[in-house]
Amino acid sequence: xxxxxxxxxxxxxxxxxxxxxxxxxxxxxxxxxxxxxxxxxxxxxxxxxxxxxxxxxxxxxxxxxxxxxxxxxxxxxxxxxxxxxxxxxxxxxxxxxxxxxxxxxxxxxxxxxxxxxxxxxxxxxxxxxxxxxxxxxxxxxxxxxxxxxxxxxxxxxxxxxxxxxxxxxxxxxxxxxxxxxxxxxxxxxxxxxxxxxxxxxxxxxxxxxxxxxxxxxxxxxxxxxxxxxxxxxxxxxxxxxxxxxxxxxxxxxxxxxxxxxxxxxxxxxxxxxxxxxxxxxxxxxxxxxxxxxxxxxxxxxxxxxxxxxxxxxxxxxxxxxxxxxxxxxxxxxxxxxxxxxxxxxxxxxxxxxxxxxxxxxxxxxxxxxxxxxxxxxxxxxxxxxxxxxxxxxxxxxxxxxxxxxxxxxxxxxxxxxxxxxxxxxxxxxxxxxxxxxxxxxxxxxxxxxxxxxxxxxxxxxxxxxxxxxxxxxxxxxxxxxxxxxxxxxxxxxxxxxxxxxxxxxxxxxxxxxxxxxxxxxxxxxxxxxxxxxxxxxxxxxxxxxxxxxxxxxxxxxxxxxx
DNA sequence: CCTCTCACG
DNA sequence: ACGTACGTGAGAGGC
Numbered sequence: 001x002x003x004x005x006x007x008x009x010x011x012x013x014x015x016x017x018x019x020x021x022x023x024x025x026x027x028x029x030x031x032x033x034x035x036x037x038x039x040x041x042x043x044x045x046x047x048x049x050x051x052x053x054x055x056x057x058x059x060x061x062x063x064x065x066x067x068x069x070x071x072x073x074x075x076x077x078x079x080x081x082x083x084x085x086x087x088x089x090x091x092x093x094x095x096x097x098x099x100x101x102x103x104x105x106x107x108x109x110x111x112x113x114x115x116x117x118x119x120x121x122x123x124x125x126x127x128x129x130x131x132x133x134x135x136x137x138x139x140x141x142x143x144x145x146x147x148x149x150x151x152x153x154x155x156x157x158x159x160x161x162x163x164x165x166x167x168x169x170x171x172x173x174x175x176x177x178x179x180x181x182x183x184x185x186x187x188x189x190x191x192x193x194x195x196x197x198x199x200x201x202x203x204x205x206x207x208x209x210x211x212x213x214x215x216x217x218x219x220x221x222x223x224x225x226x227x228x229x230x231x232x233x234x235x236x237x238x239x240x241x242x243x244x245x246x247x248x249x250x251x252x253x254x255x256x257x258x259x260x261x262x263x264x265x266x267x268x269x270x271x272x273x274x275x276x277x278x279x280x281x282x283x284x285x286x287x288x289x290x291x292x293x294x295x296x297x298x299x300x301x302x303x304x305x306x307x308x309x310x311x312x313x314x315x316x317x318x319x320x321x322x323x324x325x326x327x328x329x330x331x332x333x334x335x336x337x338x339x340x341x342x343x344x345x346x347x348x349x350x351x352x353x354x355x356x357x358x359x360x361x362x363x364x365x366x367x368x369x370x371x372x373x374x375x376x377x378x379x380x381x382x383x384x385x386x387x388x389x390x391x392x393x394x395x396x397x398x399x400x401x402x403x404x405x406x407x408x409x410x411x412x413x414x415x416x417x418x419x420x421x422x423x424x425x426x427x428x429x430x431x432x433x434x435x436x437x438x439x440x441x442x443x444x445x446x447x448x449x450x451x452x453x454x455x456x457x458x459x460x461x462x463x464x465x466x467x468x469x470x471x472x473x474x475x476x477x478x479x480x481x482x483x484x485x486x487x488x489x490x491x492x493x494x495x496x497x498x499x500x501x502x503x504x505x506x507x508x509x510x511x512x513x514x515x516x517x518x519x520x521x522x523x524x525x526x527x528x529x530x531x532x533x534x535x536x537x538x539x540x541x542x543x544x545x546x547x548x549x550x551x552x553x554x555x556x557x558x559x560x561x562x
Numbered sequence: 563c564c565t566c567t568c569a570c571g
Numbered sequence: 572a573c574g575t576a577c578g579t580g581a582g583a584g585g586c
Contacts, residue, residue, distance in 0.1 A: 213584055236566070238585090243567060266569060299578060301571085308580045311570035319569080319580055344571090396578065400567055406576030471575065479577040483571090487578095515571045515578085564586085571578080 011060060013043035018066035019141060023133035026075045030289045031077035031173040043132035071106050071143045077169040077217035090137060092161045093144045095295035095337055096153045099457055104295050111134050113143045148211040156454055164491050167498040169294040175287030176511045177329035187274040190266050197263040204256040211263055227253055228475045273322045280307050287329060290352040299480050300455045302513055310514045325557035334554045337561040339517035339532045341549045342367055344399050347485045350544040352492055354431025363544035370394040377420060394425050398432060401475025436478050443477035451484035506530060524557040
C-alpha cells in the first residue's frame with residue numbers, strides 16, 4: 001500500500017471514469033463495527049488497504065465528484081466512513097429495480113445483470129473475496145445506473161433511499177434501552193402462568209404431551225378427546241389445524257380449549273419477547289440495536305430484525321406490559337411516539353379521488369363511521385359501534401384487495417352477506433371502485449405498478465393462467481400503490497425529521513420506525529420543540545389531496561407514549 | 563430446512 | 572367450480 005506509483009495510477013484511472021468501487025470486510029456488531037480490510041477498484045486496477053491506511057485515502061474518499069460504488073453502504077457508515085451523496089449502493093439500486101426478489105448479494109447480482117459473466121466467475125474462488133467484489137462492483141455500476149435511469153428510479157434513489165441509509169444507521173447505533181430488571185420480573189411472572197396452565201392441560205388431556213407441538217395437540221384434541229373440528233377446518237400435513245381461529249370457534253366444547261389458548265398466549269410473550277430479547281441486549285451499551293433492513297419488502301416498507309421491534313405487542317393489556325419495558329436511556333427523559341392517522345386510507349382518497357373519502361378527510365370526519373354511514377345507508381349520528389366495526393373491516397379489505405371470502409372470515413358472516421357489503425361499498429364509493437379497476441388494468445397492460453413517488457413493483461404473475469397466482473397478483477396491484485406510497489411518505493419524513501433535529505442541534509433522536517409511527521427519545525427541555533418539529537416534518541412531507549395528520553404521545557416508556 | 567403458529571402495521 | 576384477504580420476523584417442533 002505504500003506504493004506511491006500504484007496509488008497515483010489508481011487515482012488517475014478513477015478520475016478518468018469518475019468513479020471507483022470499494023469492497024470491505026467488516027467485523028463486530030453495531031455500534032462497534034470495524035472495517036478489517038478494503039479492496040478498491042478503478043479501471044480494473046486494484047488497491048488493497050487496511051483500516052490504518054484510511055487517512056491515506058481520505059482525499060480520494062472525500063472527493064465529492066468521484067462516485068464510490070459499494071454493496072451495502074450502511075456498515076461503512078457504522079464504522080465512520082461517509083461517502084454522502086457520492087455513494088452508489090448496488091444493493092439499494094438492485095432493490096429499487098426489482099423489490100420482489102430476496103437475493104441482492106453480489107454473486108446473484110452479477111449473474112442477473114452481467115450476462116457476459118460466466119456463472120462460475122460470479123462466485124470466483126481462490127481470489128481474495130473483497131478483491132473479487134470490488135471488481136464485480138465496478139462492472140455492475142454502469143449497468144445498474146443505466147437501468148435505474150431507464151426506469152425513472154434514479155431520483156427515488158438519490159432523494160429517498162440513499163439519504164435514508166444515514167438515518168437508519170443513526171437509529172441502529174442509538175439502540176433502545178430495555179429495563180432488564182423489569183424484564184426478569186415479567187419473565188418470572190409469566191413462567192408461573194405457564195407452569196400452572198401446563199399442569200391443568202395435562203390433567204384435562206388425561207396425560208402429558210408437548211403442548212407446543214401442533215401435531216401432538218391435534219391428536220390430543222381430535223383423537224384422544226374426540227372433539228369435533230369446526231366446519232371448514234383446514235387439514236394440515238399432520239392433521240387438523242389447531243390455530244387460534246379453530247380453537248376460538250370450538251372453545252366451549254371442552255375446558256381444555258381455553259387453557260390452550262391461554263397457554264399459547266403466554267408462551268408467545270415469554271419465548272418471543274422476553275427470553276430472546278435479553279440475549280440481544282448489547283453488553284457494552286445495555287441497549288437493543290435492531291437492524292432496519294432496507295432491501296427486504298416488495299412494497300418499499302422497512303423491516304426490522306434481530307430483534308424485530310416492529311411487532312412488539314400492543315393489542316392486549318398483557319402485551320402492552322412488554323411494550324412498557326422499553327424506556328428512555330440515560331440522559332433522556334421520555335419516549336415520544338408520532339404516528340400517522342389513517343395514512344393508507346388518506347392515500348386511497350388521494351389516488352382514487354373518491355368523493356366520499358375526499359369529503360370525509362377534508363372535514364376531519366371519522367373515516368370508518370363515514371364509510372358505515374354510506375354503506376349501511378344511515379345518518380352519521382346513527383352509526384353504531386357495530387356498524388363502524390364492520391365498515392372498518394371493509395376498509396381494511398379494500399386496501400388488501402378485497403374478496404367476499406376474506407371479508408366473511410374476518411367478520412364471521414356469510415359469504416353472501418360479505419358480498420352484499422362489498423357491492424354496497426362499491427356503489428357508494430364508486431371512485432374507489434374505479435381506481436381499483438384501473439390499477440388492475442394498468443398492471444395487466446404494463447406488468448408493474450408504481451407508488452406516488454415512482455417506486456415500482458413488477459407483477460409478472462398478473463398474466464398467469466393459474467387462477468391463484470393471477471388473483472394474488474391483482475390484489476398486489478391494488479395493495480402495493482397504497483402500502484408503498486405510505487412507506488415512501490414516512491421514509492421522507494424520517495429524513496426530514498433527522499436533519500431538522502440535527503440542524504437545531506437537538507439531543508433528542510429517532511429510535512424506531514414502525515411503518516406508520518416514529519419513536520423518539522427526548523429530553524425534557526426539548527420536548528415541546530421536538531413535538532412541533534416532528535409534526536411539521538411528518539405532516540408536510542408531501543401535499544396530497546387530503547391533509548396528513550399525526551398523533552403525538554409522550555411517556556416514561558413506550559406503552560405510556562400511546 | 564420446512565411447517566405451523568402468532569406478534570405487528 | 573375453483574380457493575384468496577396485503578406486508579413482515581421469529582420460535583418451536585419435526586423431518
